[in-house]
Amino acid sequence: LSGVIAVRVLGACALIFTGWLADAVRASVLLQMLFHAGLVAGGWGIAAVSWSRVGHTARGLPAPTAVVIAATGMSPWFVWHVPALWDWGTASEAHHLMVHGSLVLSGILVRDSVNGLGAVGRTFLLLGSESMMMVMAVWMLSGSVTYSFRPRSEVVSAGVAMLAAAPLTWLVLALGHLRDRREPGDHVA
Amino acid sequence: VVTVWLLTGGLALVALATLGVVLRAAQALPDVVVSRVTFYAVLTLHGTGMAGVSLVMTAAIYWYLMRQWVPMSTGVMVLAYAAVLTGLGLLAAAAVGGYGSGWTMLYPLPDVPGPGPGWGPLAAAAFMAGFGLLVGAFALWAADFLRAGLQTFGGLGRLLGVDMLWGVAGRPPIRPAIIAGTVVCIDGLIGIVPGTIPIAYMLAKLVDPSVQLDPLVAKNLLFFAGHILANAPMYLGAGIAYELLPQYAGRVWPAGRVLVVGWLTTLGLVMLATFHHLYMDFAEPPVLEILGNVASYGAAFPPIVVTIFSGLSLVYRSGLRWTPTPTLLVLAMASWAIGGYSVVIDSSPWVNEFLHNTLWIVGGFHALQGLGVIFFILAGAYHIAPRLRGGSGDRGRPLRAVLVLTGAGWGAVVTWLLAGAIGQPRRYPYTLPGGEWLAWLGVVFAVVAVAAAVALVGDLFRLMGESPEVSARARA
Numbered sequence: 001l002s003g004v005i006a007v008r009v010l011g012a013c014a015l016i017f018t019g020w021l022a023d024a025v026r027a028s029v030l031l032q033m034l035f036h037a038g039l040v041a042g043g044w045g046i047a048a049v050s051w052s053r054v055g056h057t058a059r060g061l062p063a064p065t066a067v068v069i070a071a072t073g074m075s076p077w078f079v080w081h082v083p084a085l086w087d088w089g090t091a092s093e094a095h096h097l098m099v100h101g102s103l104v105l106s107g108i109l110v111r112d113s114v115n116g117l118g119a120v121g122r123t124f125l126l127l128g129s130e131s132m133m134m135v136m137a138v139w140m141l142s143g144s145v146t147y148s149f150r151p152r153s154e155v156v157s158a159g160v161a162m163l164a165a166a167p168l169t170w171l172v173l174a175l176g177h178l179r180d181r182r183e184p185g186d187h188v189a
Numbered sequence: 190v191v192t193v194w195l196l197t198g199g200l201a202l203v204a205l206a207t208l209g210v211v212l213r214a215a216q217a218l219p220d221v222v223v224s225r226v227t228f229y230a231v232l233t234l235h236g237t238g239m240a241g242v243s244l245v246m247t248a249a250i251y252w253y254l255m256r257q258w259v260p261m262s263t264g265v266m267v268l269a270y271a272a273v274l275t276g277l278g279l280l281a282a283a284a285v286g287g288y289g290s291g292w293t294m295l296y297p298l299p300d301v302p303g304p305g306p307g308w309g310p311l312a313a314a315a316f317m318a319g320f321g322l323l324v325g326a327f328a329l330w331a332a333d334f335l336r337a338g339l340q341t342f343g344g345l346g347r348l349l350g351v352d353m354l355w356g357v358a359g360r361p362p363i364r365p366a367i368i369a370g371t372v373v374c375i376d377g378l379i380g381i382v383p384g385t386i387p388i389a390y391m392l393a394k395l396v397d398p399s400v401q402l403d404p405l406v407a408k409n410l411l412f413f414a415g416h417i418l419a420n421a422p423m424y425l426g427a428g429i430a431y432e433l434l435p436q437y438a439g440r441v442w443p444a445g446r447v448l449v450v451g452w453l454t455t456l457g458l459v460m461l462a463t464f465h466h467l468y469m470d471f472a473e474p475p476v477l478e479i480l481g482n483v484a485s486y487g488a489a490f491p492p493i494v495v496t497i498f499s500g501l502s503l504v505y506r507s508g509l510r511w512t513p514t515p516t517l518l519v520l521a522m523a524s525w526a527i528g529g530y531s532v533v534i535d536s537s538p539w540v541n542e543f544l545h546n547t548l549w550i551v552g553g554f555h556a557l558q559g560l561g562v563i564f565f566i567l568a569g570a571y572h573i574a575p576r577l578r579g580g581s582g583d584r585g586r587p588l589r590a591v592l593v594l595t596g597a598g599w600g601a602v603v604t605w606l607l608a609g610a611i612g613q614p615r616r617y618p619y620t621l622p623g624g625e626w627l628a629w630l631g632v633v634f635a636v637v638a639v640a641a642a643v644a645l646v647g648d649l650f651r652l653m654g655e656s657p658e659v660s661a662r663a664r665a
Contacts, residue, residue, distance in 0.1 A: 119339040119344045119345070120336050123335060123345055124335075127378050128382075131378070131379050131382030134379060134382070134460075135382060138383060138409045138413060139406055141409070141477065142405040142409050144405065144406045163461070163480075164461065164480065167457030167458070167460050170453070170456050170457055
């Protein structure tokens with residue numbers, strides 16, 4: 001377990017530090033969103049790598065616990081879009097490091113909990129999060145959300161990008177993650 | 190369970206179609222048939238009711254046809270039925286209360302109707318709750334379909350047929366209707382949450398008028414949900430065709446990579462095509478017009494290639510006996526192609542500028558919903574009705590009524606398309622000078638179509654009560 005924790009702490013610190021240095025992405029909301037999504041993916045990767053480093057995979061948690069952990073893990077995806085929290089998160093470098101930390105932790109928590117959810121739970125978690133993302137995308141592309149120090153047009157573009165990303169997510173999932181790797185003969189229709 | 194669904198659905202569809210005749214007659218004879226306030230109340234009930242009942246009826250038929258492959262819950266269907274019945278009651282109550290915003294219920298119209306229509310907050314609340322219950326019934330079905338599918342097949346990848354893309358050897362392909370149903374459930378469930386938010390806001394505003402919502406956000410969220418849910422029954426209709434047409438043609442509907450790619454494309458593009466409804470809103474970002482246009486054209490290809498051409502190939506020289514079920518299925522696919530074409534034309538922004546607020550849209554929508562979705566429902570009902578009492582197949586008696594319904598239905602659609610082409614506005618309670626003859630012609634076609642629909646529904650009810658022996662003798 002100490003190996004798992006060590007890989008996670010070191011990986012998270014590296015990701016957060018890289019994020020702190022990445023001044024280029026401050027140029028636009030869209031780039032920031034992409035970079036932040038990368039932090040979540042990085043957290044996911046850290047979780048996967050840390051388990052494989054110690055030679056086994058994360059065991060499935062009991063479903064109710066997994067749901068709570070997954071929901072907690074996903075909450076940073078939504079809360080930082082709230083304008084007041086955005087303002088707080090961008091008020092200083094220290095605050096923004098916390099934002100990055102929460103996103104890396106988010107990836108780790110979601111990766112750790114999905115095994116306990118089962119196919120039905122994972123699907124509904126995905127559908128629920130995508131619905132929420134669509135709501136936020138429509139809110140942003142309609143120009144109804146404004147963030148400090150950012151022109152409206154940038155927020156609108158970010159909303160459009162989120163909208164287009166949602167169907168793309170399904171395509172990526174379908175072509176990659178949803179590929180059924182079980183033996184032929186299972187679940188015949 | 191399915192007997193009750195078919196009985197209720199048949200009665201509801203005939204009643205709501207009759208209201209449609211009243212609307213067309215009101216446009217031909219303004220202020221004589223109904224007052225202008227009543228016109229909008231009837232329009233709202235007709236449109237919302239038809240769309241909602243079509244949605245849940247295709248789901249109910251799907252439930253019956255697919256449950257041997259996807260063991261869905263009977264309890265959930267009973268619950269959904271209760272929600273539909275309550276929802277329809279609330280919609281009717283709202284209409285009696287004069288509620289007339291249309292299904293679009295653009296914010297803040299439900300809460301602030303103005304002195305002309307002047308409906309009360311109770312009527313608005315009844316409408317939104319009724320609408321919500323109809324959509325909620327569909328959501329229950331969709332969630333249950335996914336649950337049952339995932340528990341049976343193990344994962345979304347298998348339900349979407351993704352393993353076929355990678356050529357997994359030794360495993361039979363999944364049924365095409367399961368892929369179609371999964372796509373509809375995913376899109377439908379993703380769309381419902383955005384649609385619920387503005388309705389919740391508007392319900393809250395009825396209680397506390399200080400509640401505010403950005404009108405553009407409200408419209409975009411509602412149309413996002415509305416577009417997906419209006420398309421859902423058509424895609425479920427395709428699934429009904431996948432399941433039934435091979436049984437009558439004696440051939441297998443091929444489920445392969447093209448079909449999977451087509452449905453994955455549909456999964457994404459249906460969401461993005463929403464924006465072809467919003468070209469008129471100058472405040473939308475221009476990139477959405479491009480997205481809406483490209484997605485609308487793109488979304489047209491999978492149904493044409495995967496469903497309609499494949500369906501025609503399946504039927505061609507199959508020796509199929511033209512009983513009501515296959516006849517209705519083929520006619521429904523024809524309406525999908527022709528009606529869909531009229532709608533895709535309108536999804537080009539420069540054409541949309543001229544056509545979108547005219548009766549052209551009403552024509553296209555009735556071709557898709559009235560002659561497409563309703564025909565899929567009737568096809569399913571004709572397949573199911575004899576089996577409810579142990580019979581085994583449909584029979585050819587009502588073909589005359591099917592042909593009359595098709596002819597009169599298309600006649601009515603053409604009057605709308607022509608009226609739209611000459612600039613007759615959409616949702617007006619009267620006809621502008623020059624288009625009166627089309628309105629009258631529309632009334633005649635609509636009366637004949639509803640009479641044929643009554644005959645078909647009556648025949649279905651009779652079939653549902655017929656013993657298998659009588660049914661077998663009649664078929665012979």
